Amino acid sequence: MLVYTEMMTTGALMHGDVARHLRFHGAEHPIGLQLGGSDPQELAHCARLAERWGYDEINLNCGCPSERVQRGAFGACLMAEPQLVASCLRAMQDAVSIPVTVKHRLGIDRFEDYDFARRFVEALAKQGCRTFIVHARSAVLKGLTPKDNREVPPLRYADVYRLKCEFPQLTIVINGGISSLAQIEQHLAHVDGVMLGRAAYHNPYLLAEAKYHFNGCGARATRAQVVESMYEYTRGELLEGASLRAIVRHMLGLFHGQPRARVWRQMLCDAQRLGNNDPGLLLEALEAMGSASAEGCAPLRLCTAVRS
Numbered sequence: 343m344l345v346y347t348e349m350m351t352t353g354a355l356m357h358g359d360v361a362r363h364l365r366f367h368g369a370e371h372p373i374g375l376q377l378g379g380s381d382p383q384e385l386a387h388c389a390r391l392a393e394r395w396g397y398d399e400i401n402l403n404c405g406c407p408s409e410r411v412q413r414g415a416f417g418a419c420l421m422a423e424p425q426l427v428a429s430c431l432r433a434m435q436d437a438v439s440i441p442v443t444v445k446h447r448l449g450i451d452r453f454e455d456y457d458f459a460r461r462f463v464e465a466l467a468k469q470g471c472r473t474f475i476v477h478a479r480s481a482v483l484k485g486l487t488p489k490d491n492r493e494v495p496p497l498r499y500a501d502v503y504r505l506k507c508e509f510p511q512l513t514i515v516i517n518g519g520i521s522s523l524a525q526i527e528q529h530l531a532h533v534d535g536v537m538l539g540r541a542a543y544h545n546p547y548l549l550a551e552a553k554y555h556f557n558g559c560g561a562r563a564t565r566a567q568v569v570e571s572m573y574e575y576t577r578g579e580l581l582e583g584a585s586l587r588a589i590v591r592h593m594l595g596l597f598h599g600q601p602r603a604r605v606w607r608q609m610l611c612d613a614q615r616l617g618n619n620d621p622g623l624l625l626e627a628l629e630a631m632g633s634a635s636a637e638g639c640a641p642l643r644l645c646t647a648v649r650s
Contacts (some may be wrong), residue, residue, distance in 0.1 A: 472513055517539060585619060
């Protein structure tokens with residue numbers, strides 16, 4: 343598995359706090375920095391920064407449909423300028439030794455036919471890009487919000503499969519609307535990889551299940567083990583100046599679909615507890631869930647295993 347950062351604009355890195363934007367924990371390897379920009383030299387400069395900070399990959403975002411991003415002349419609107427994207431790729435490739443990849447949509451606005459996507463991929467492949475992460479929808483640049491653009495344009499998985507068939511030498515990763523192990527398995531029969539976005543956020547334990555299911559080695563980490571690992575991680579992050587709230591808000595979905603998940607969410611949203619900035623809240627919430635089960639609720643199968 344490889345984790346990608348949120349999109350970081352070249353302006354933020356060139357004029358902002360580089361350490362705040364690029365710092366990450368060693369446990370996150372392998373990790374790719376996703377960049378947003380359209381100036382080759384600025385992108386090259388930011389790629390060098392990323393390599394210096396230890397990132398394993400640079401990913402150029404050509405898929406974000408927000409109007410704010412369009413005003414900066416990057417994101418999905420770049421699909422209309424494949425030669426500019428090729429120049430950006432060339433500048434970054436010349437600047438770093440780590441892979442430079444591209445994330446894009448299948449089309450933009452009225453350019454929704456398969457050939458539009460094929461020509462885009464072909465132009466960048468000629469420049470030496472070997473990995474394409476394809477959101478299996480077109481982007482509507484005017485009239486739809488970013489949220490709508492994740493839901494309204496129809497999914498066209500067959501077109502992503504077709505890209506893999508026409509470019510077998512490339513690594514094609516599919517993205518969009520994928521939320522279960524069964525769906526992941528179905529797609530891997532046609533493409534090289536699957537990117538999870540919102541699904542991984544709302545149900546992060548899906549990542550542990552996928553790792554165990556597809557690697558088939560070792561024991562699957564239980565949710566309780568995940569909490570205990572996150573407790574140790576959080577202790578270190580708080581010493582570096584992070585806030586407890588900023589970390590635990592991303593863990594609200596850890597017990598998605600499990601008995602007493604509401605207990606977990608309520609405790610991690612408790613303003614008074616969060617205000618104490620005490621990482622022990624994670625262990626307290628885990629214990630509270632176990633106590634709730636002992637009081638007559640269904641047992642937490644994945645939490646009791648770690649205690650035996």
